[in-house]
Amino acid sequence: MAAGKFSFTGSGGLRVSSGGRTLAAAGDVIVIGDRVFRLAEVDRVAYHAAARPHQASYALGLASGPVRSRFVFDAFGRGGELDDARETWRRLVELVESAACPRIAGAAADAITAGATARFGGRPRIDADAEGLRRCRWFTGKVPWAGVLGTDLHAGQVRVWTGGPEPGLVTGMAGWNAVVLPRVVGIMVGREKESPGKH
Structure with a gap:
């Protein structure tokens, strides 16, 4: 793992820290900072990624009624951080695509x-x-x-x-x-x- 920035659990959960904020996902719940989003109740989503040599940036937005939040995290080409970020992103997108988007x-x-x-x-x-x-x-x-x-x-x-x-x-x-x-x-x-x- 990349110095604690990314962590994965055996049950398929994950945790990302960036800019003093944390995103944690487990099951059908994603927590961004102090906001809890149950994917069965989310009514708006947004995500995108941008990659360059040795650098990548990812963003995920979730909203349920008036409650909304966006989380951005970056990765750089050192110590496997890019690989950890890519895997974290893949899992997040798969979760949102399967549990909310349809x-x-x-x-x-x-x-x-x-x-x-x-x-x-x-x-x-x-x-x-x-x-x-x-x-x-x-x-x-x-x-x-x-x-x-x-x-x-x-x-x-x-x-x-x-x-x-x-x-x-x-x-x-x-x-x-x-x-x-x-x-x-x-x-x-x-x-x-x-x-x-x-x-």
């Missing part, structure tokens, strides 16, 4: 289908409603669900592909629920194909 995506898709607007990412934000997706700017067009060909996460961005050589919509992974957008798109595109009159 439920958040399902709830967002249900709300969209019922007529609400869901928001993903920060600047530029992407809004989704029953008709499709649009960049949150004045006078921008909407991409209908039938026009969405796919989504991916790449280089810190969430990209929505609509057929051109460049993605039709892009938002940063660091914004709230941006990383959930690909799941929501998958659900909504599937519903679009299954709806009457769409065959």
